[in-house]
Amino acid sequence: xxxxxxxxxxxxxxxxxxxxxxxxxxxxxxxxxxxxxxxxxxxxxxxxxxxxxxxxxxxxxxxxxxxxxxxxxxxxxxxxxxxxxxxxxxxxxxxxxxxxxxxxxxxxxxxxxxxxxxxxxxxxxxxxxxxxxxxxxxxxxxxxxxxxxxxxxxxxxxxxxxxxxxxxxxxxxxxxxxxxxxxxxxxxxxxxxxxxxxxxxxxxxxxxxxxxxxxxxxxxxxxxxxxxxxxxxxxxxxxxxxxxxxxxxxxxxxxxxxxxxxxxxxxxxxxxxxxx
Ligand SMILES: [Zn+2]
Numbered sequence: 001x002x003x004x005x006x007x008x009x010x011x012x013x014x015x016x017x018x019x020x021x022x023x024x025x026x027x028x029x030x031x032x033x034x035x036x037x038x039x040x041x042x043x044x045x046x047x048x049x050x051x052x053x054x055x056x057x058x059x060x061x062x063x064x065x066x067x068x069x070x071x072x073x074x075x076x077x078x079x080x081x082x083x084x085x086x087x088x089x090x091x092x093x094x095x096x097x098x099x100x101x102x103x104x105x106x107x108x109x110x111x112x113x114x115x116x117x118x119x120x121x122x123x124x125x126x127x128x129x130x131x132x133x134x135x136x137x138x139x140x141x142x143x144x145x146x147x148x149x150x151x152x153x154x155x156x157x158x159x160x161x162x163x164x165x166x167x168x169x170x171x172x173x174x175x176x177x178x179x180x181x182x183x184x185x186x187x188x189x190x191x192x193x194x195x196x197x198x199x200x201x202x203x204x205x206x207x208x209x210x211x212x213x214x215x216x217x218x219x220x221x222x223x224x225x226x227x228x229x230x231x232x233x234x235x236x237x238x239x240x241x242x243x244x245x246x247x248x249x250x251x252x253x254x255x256x257x258x259x260x261x262x263x264x265x266x267x268x269x270x271x272x273x274x275x276x
Contacts, residue, residue: 006204012237013244016166016204018230025163025232031251034150037076038157038241039067039120041095043143050136051108058130062097062142063154065110066123066239069146071250073119076146092145093117101132108132113142120144123240157247160237165227167206171198176222182212198223204233 001019008014017025041062046055053061073090075081080091095113099106111125132138149156169190178198183191188205191198191212206225213221238244 006233008244011240011244012160012235013248014233014235017232017234018166020230020232022229022232025234027255028234028248028251029161029163031254032158032161032236032247033156035148035254036157036247036250037069037071037146037148038155038239039069039074039093039144039146040152040154041065041067041142041144042147043145045141045143047139047141049138049140051130051132051138053130058138058140061129062113063152065113065127065129066241067095067120067144068123069157069241070117070119071146071242071246073117074146076148087143087145092143093120095120095142095144096140097142098139099132100137101134104134106132108138157239157241158237158244159239160235163232163234165208165229166231166233167203167208168226168228169200169203169206170224171200172222172224173197175218177218179217181215181217182223185211185215187211 001017003018004016006014006016041059044055044059044062046058049055049058051058074093075091077087077091080088082088082091086092094116096116097108097113099108099112108129108131109125110122110127110129112129113122115121130138147155176198178193178196180193180198182198183193188202188207190200190202190206192201193199208225208227210225212223213225216223236244236248238247242250
């Protein structure tokens with residue numbers, strides 16, 4: 001197996017993995033989307049809400065605000081030793097919202113949510129929540145906890161997690177007359193004519209649409225495009241809750257745990273059947 005990082009910044013990573021199957025690539029994608037936990041507001045105690053939004057709608061909007069997640073300091077409520085419905089400081093944290101529009105209209109932003117733990121604050125302070133007319137007020141306590149994307153999309157740590165096959169483009173130099181039809185039709189500028197040859201200049205930009213094969217006047221086409229069955233381009237983009245490396249690392253830990261559990265259960269069952 002070989003991994004090559006093509007692009008990386010704080011919130012996203014583009015990398016190529018060579019030497020795995022589609023099922024493994026999809027396992028990683030699905031674990032990232034539905035199993036890697038992150039923080040989101042789940043329970044809200046509304047003390048006062050004079051805004052035009054109903055309490056429920058306000059709750060939905062608050063739930064979707066991405067919160068910075070500190071996975072090392074909090075437990076998933078179902079795994080926390082407190083086993084309490086209300087939670088404890090190890091499995092929930094509170095954010096307070098207390099805003100009043102004095103003197104004029106006022107937009108309530110995510111930065112108005114004051115976190116009890118500054119490590120669990122909104123990823124961006126510029127997310128609008130509701131607009132208040134003069135004199136209107138909102139007072140509430142919002143309880144955030146860890147959860148998983150399979151329960152609700154608000155607990156999904158990524159805004160994008162996709163993979164596709166690495167394209168393989170071959171030009172049959174013996175039959176290609178460099179007419180340039182394929183260069184013309186390609187909207188991703190993958191091909192280039194240099195002298196009397198067609199060359200591949202941006203292989204990874206290719207989406208395997210095969211338009212170049214269709215327009216080639218040669219019969220059969222002098223250019224062939226296929227996806228490599230064992231090589232994938234991954235793009236993972238975090239919502240900002242955690243660095244993208246941490247999300248991928250957590251996904252592998254979860255994968256590892258699932259298989260260890262599987263093996264343990266299998267060994268237990270084998271022991272039981274041997275005793276019978
Ligand atoms: Zn707890």
